[in-house]
Amino acid sequence: MVTSEPTTAPSAMPSTRLPERAAVIDLDAIRHNVAVIRKVAEPARVMAVVKADGYGHGAVPVARAALAAGASWLGVAHISEALALRAAGIDAPILAWLHTPDSNFSAAVAAGIDLGCSGWELEAIVAAAREQERPARVHLKIDTGLGRNGVTADRWEAVVGEAVDYQDEGLLRVAGVFSHLAVADEPERPETDAQLDAFREAVALAEDAGCDLDVRHIANSPAIFSRPDAHFDLVRAGISIYGLSPFADQTSADLRLRPAMTLRATLSQAKRVPAEQGVSYGLTYRTASAGALGLVPLGYADGVPRTSDRGPVRIAGRTYPVAGRVAMDQIVVDLGASADPAELAGAEAVLFGSGADGGPTADDWARATGTINYEIVTRISQRVPRVYVGEGA
Ligand SMILES: *Cc1c(COP(=O)(O)O)cnc(C)c1O
Numbered sequence: 367m368v369t370s371e372p373t374t375a376p377s378a379m380p381s382t383r384l385p386e387r388a389a390v391i392d393l394d395a396i397r398h399n400v401a402v403i404r405k406v407a408e409p410a411r412v413m414a415v416v417k418a419d420g421y422g423h424g425a426v427p428v429a430r431a432a433l434a435a436g437a438s439w440l441g442v443a444h445i446s447e448a449l450a451l452r453a454a455g456i457d458a459p460i461l462a463w464l465h466t467p468d469s470n471f472s473a474a475v476a477a478g479i480d481l482g483c484s485g486w487e488l489e490a491i492v493a494a495a496r497e498q499e500r501p502a503r504v505h506l507k508i509d510t511g512l513g514r515n516g517v518t519a520d521r522w523e524a525v526v527g528e529a530v531d532y533q534d535e536g537l538l539r540v541a542g543v544f545s546h547l548a549v550a551d552e553p554e555r556p557e558t559d560a561q562l563d564a565f566r567e568a569v570a571l572a573e574d575a576g577c578d579l580d581v582r583h584i585a586n587s588p589a590i591f592s593r594p595d596a597h598f599d600l601v602r603a604g605i606s607i608y609g610l611s612p613f614a615d616q617t618s619a620d621l622r623l624r625p626a627m628t629l630r631a632t633l634s635q636a637k638r639v640p641a642e643q644g645v646s647y648g649l650t651y652r653t654a655s656a657g658a659l660g661l662v663p664l665g666y667a668d669g670v671p672r673t674s675d676r677g678p679v680r681i682a683g684r685t686y687p688v689a690g691r692v693a694m695d696q697i698v699v700d701l702g703a704s705a706d707p708a709e710l711a712g713a714e715a716v717l718f719g720s721g722a723d724g725g726p727t728a729d730d731w732a733r734a735t736g737t738i739n740y741e742i743v744t745r746i747s748q749r750v751p752r753v754y755v756g757e758g759a
Pocket of ligand 1: 463612
């Protein structure tokens with residue numbers, strides 16, 4: 367802090383010099399969450415899943431914080447996401463698992479990226495290995511019931527056989543076998559048992575066929591917390607490293623996690639209005655009495671869901687629902703009859719954050735939107751500057 371800084375800012379201005387609109391990412395929270403997950407998962411190691419720009423938090427800073435806190439692997443969907451991590455100088459093991467025939471397998475092999483393989487990619491991956499004169503590393507994916515990518519059970523033996531043949535030729539190494547769970551967030555459902563049975567069977571077949579696996583992995587965040595029998599060698603932690611709960615009936619605090627993202631803005635305007643003042647497009651909201659409206663410069667172009675119903679906004683220690691429709695650039699809150707607009711000029715408006723101060727959370731916005739916390743943080747657009755706080759920021 368520069369002590370000679372001018373002190374002419376109004377007292378309601380936030381004391382830290384944040385941009386007027388920001389998603390503040392607490393890297394200490396990321397580190398804390400990774401430490402919690404390591405403890406729950408041990409002796410299994412932790413893959414920090416940083417796809418989708420780190421669920422909206424920023425893939426590179428999150429990856430660095432997660433690795434510093436003891437994560438051993440990084441996971442992404444696309445090769446392009448893995449290459450961006452390498453370009454940032456991150457040399458940790460990275461797995462990318464979602465490809466198309468147009469994916470750049472050569473670039474992945476050249477960059478030492480492990481590739482999830484659902485069978486159909488084998489030829490292309492081997493061609494890339496030949497081209498790069500370097501064996502590819504693959505994790506064969508078995509579809510144990512989710513019905514997305516992965517080898518189906520009836521094709522597993524054949525795909526393993528092909529992969530082992532290529533391995534014997536020195537063109538690839540089968541470094542892992544993995545799968546993905548469908549209902550681990552509902553621990554009472556029986557399908558997870560069936561998926562784990564199918565997984566163990568697929569692993570055994572691969573090992574019998576000559577795969578010397580570094581890692582077997584199937585657990586996502588819900589399974590990390592609810593299914594110790596799913597941990598195997600490695601767990602893939604996504605939403606939990608960001609401090610959010612994967613369960614409908616358990617909060618972040620219940621899991622000892624700390625939400626890492628705070629979405630906030632400086633109030634654009636606060637003004638006095640009469641009773642029956644219509645608010646925002648469609649005039650779907652009218653003030654009940656004379657009072658004040660506050661204008662928050664975050665809208666659906668910033669990722670605030672237009673479909674949300676009365677999402678919460680914290681201003682000066684009180685939480686208000688959004689009044690009227692979410693617009694592209696802005697939302698309005700009804701500050702009520704007792705608010706003094708002059709006092710609130712330039713105040714901070716928080717849509718969601720850690721919840722530690724009783725303020726709203728991404729879970730609250732998920733409820734107001736009929737979606738899940740994953741979508742709330744991931745959809746915050748690049749229009750909103752990310753600001754990093756905590757160690758390593
Ligand atoms: C996104 C993803 C994860 C992480 O899931 P979370 O529920 O966020 O922990 C793990 N594995 C795969 C294959 C994924 O696509």
